[in-house]
Amino acid sequence: MITLEAVSVFLLLFLLFFSLGLSAYITKTKLDLVEAYFDDNEMMIGDRRWWGGKSYKHRSMRLCLIGIVILFPRMFIWRGLVTQRELDAIPQGLKRWSKAPLYLELPLFFGMIAFWIWHPFQ
Amino acid sequence: MANGFINEKTTHYPSLKNQLLIQRGSHALTKFDTINSHLRRSMVTPGQLVIVPDDSTASCTFEEAWLMTRAREIDLALSLDPKAGVEVLNNYDLLQGLLGYSSIGIGSTTAAWGRHLTGVEETLKDIEKLHQQHLKGSSSARSEFIVKRQALFQKLDTQLQGVGHYGTSLRHNESIKKMLGISTQRYLHRQTIDGYAQRINKIASTSRFLSKGGYVGMALDVGAAGLAIQEACSTGREEQCRKARYVEGGKVAGGIAGSHFGGKLGARAGGLVCAVGLGVVSGGWGALSCGIIGGVVGGYTGGIIFGGLGELAGDLIYEGTR
Numbered sequence: 001m002i003t004l005e006a007v008s009v010f011l012l013l014f015l016l017f018f019s020l021g022l023s024a025y026i027t028k029t030k031l032d033l034v035e036a037y038f039d040d041n042e043m044m045i046g047d048r049r050w051w052g053g054k055s056y057k058h059r060s061m062r063l064c065l066i067g068i069v070i071l072f073p074r075m076f077i078w079r080g081l082v083t084q085r086e087l088d089a090i091p092q093g094l095k096r097w098s099k100a101p102l103y104l105e106l107p108l109f110f111g112m113i114a115f116w117i118w119h120p121f122q
Numbered sequence: 123m124a125n126g127f128i129n130e131k132t133t134h135y136p137s138l139k140n141q142l143l144i145q146r147g148s149h150a151l152t153k154f155d156t157i158n159s160h161l162r163r164s165m166v167t168p169g170q171l172v173i174v175p176d177d178s179t180a181s182c183t184f185e186e187a188w189l190m191t192r193a194r195e196i197d198l199a200l201s202l203d204p205k206a207g208v209e210v211l212n213n214y215d216l217l218q219g220l221l222g223y224s225s226i227g228i229g230s231t232t233a234a235w236g237r238h239l240t241g242v243e244e245t246l247k248d249i250e251k252l253h254q255q256h257l258k259g260s261s262s263a264r265s266e267f268i269v270k271r272q273a274l275f276q277k278l279d280t281q282l283q284g285v286g287h288y289g290t291s292l293r294h295n296e297s298i299k300k301m302l303g304i305s306t307q308r309y310l311h312r313q314t315i316d317g318y319a320q321r322i323n324k325i326a327s328t329s330r331f332l333s334k335g336g337y338v339g340m341a342l343d344v345g346a347a348g349l350a351i352q353e354a355c356s357t358g359r360e361e362q363c364r365k366a367r368y369v370e371g372g373k374v375a376g377g378i379a380g381s382h383f384g385g386k387l388g389a390r391a392g393g394l395v396c397a398v399g400l401g402v403v404s405g406g407w408g409a410l411s412c413g414i415i416g417g418v419v420g421g422y423t424g425g426i427i428f429g430g431l432g433e434l435a436g437d438l439i440y441e442g443t444r
Binding site for chain 1: 238376379380382383384386387388389390391394397398401409410413420423424426427428431432434435438
């Protein structure tokens with residue numbers, strides 16, 4: 001019998017695997033294109049000190065930061081970590097690709113934290 | 123004055139004795155065996171306290187007696203649990219705490235740590251190279267050598283600040299020269315740096331191991347699932363066995379994917395809270411520490427939540443196919 005619990009469990013797992021797949025695709029195809037726009041950015045250079053490798057893990061970490069910067073630009077501009085000009089230089093299509101995985105990942109992530117607080121699996 | 127140290131690796135007793143007593147007088151030589159009666163005469167295991175006797179007198183001093191009591195206590199503890207010796211030596215290492223979580227979310231942060239350790243390794247190699255160049259060159263370049271070496275020591279010092287020494291096997295509360303077992307005078311006389319290559323190797327292997335930390339966690343998760351399935355299947359309970367395959371399979375798939383996902387976002391969120399919220403320099407030590415905390419929490423949470431969801435999904439599929 002299909003219950004609400006079953007639907008939500010499978011939906012959440014589907015979203016998790018879908019977001020991982022989407023993120024992997026974008027990391028592979030779009031990261032190099034968007035990263036070129038941040039070559040002179042101090043924050044990104046500093047970040048590459050830890051995540052400068054060529055492995056998928058490092059690349060996906062870098063994409064995640066770029067996605068967050070593009071999704072919440074004001075926060076970073078306020079701290080002086082990026083400039084409006086740097087962000088304006090990026091084509092709109094590339095911006096959409098970069099932040100697309102976060103639209104799935106962020107709700108999942110905050111949902112996960114909330115779920116952990118309210119209903120821990122014992 | 124007598125002193126003691128903790129033996130780091132399995133060593134042959136006579137060679138240990140020779141090494142320690144090479145520049146000592148006859149008093150130390152005669153006392154060594156008596157004072158170190160707790161050590162086995164064939165091989166000395168890691169974790170044992172080795173006492174280097176006082177050379178000035180033939181009789182047993184107060185310090186030696188005190189060290190002997192401690193050594194006996196340590197020997198007793200080690201005889202109850204022989205592996206503890208190695209563990210005691212490693213207990214300051216962050217690695218121990220990180221691997222306990224056994225999920226790949228932590229791999230995200232340990233990879234960055236591995237990168238840091240590679241940096242430390244490179245500085246050490248630079249120091250070694252500088253020493254070699256100096257030996258080949260003339261003595262007039264001595265002041266230049268000291269200035270260059272000072273700069274490299276400074277760099278190493280920065281790299282080992284705060285939590286930076288974890289995993290390097292270099293303790294941060296001593297001077298760098300002491301940690302490395304090098305000093306200009308000793309080096310120029312003997313032309314070797316004791317234990318130096320060993321340290322570089324150890325750091326290199328730790329950094330390789332840390333960058334593989336995620337895979338170790340994954341292997342542990344998969345291994346645990348395999349064991350749970352095996353346990354259910356070993357007693358001829360077909361239904362439980364079939365159920366365990368679905369449930370444990372779901373759990374490990376959900377757990378691994380979830381901890382990867384949670385670790386990545388957690389490490390990023392932690393770093394950004396510090397960098398943007400608190401104004402910590404991004405790309406620096408502070409941001410990495412925040413990232414590690416975020417990565418551990420995120421990876422652990424992701425593993426638990428999505429592992430639990432995977433378990434539920436496996437159970438639902440099992441019920442559906444029954």
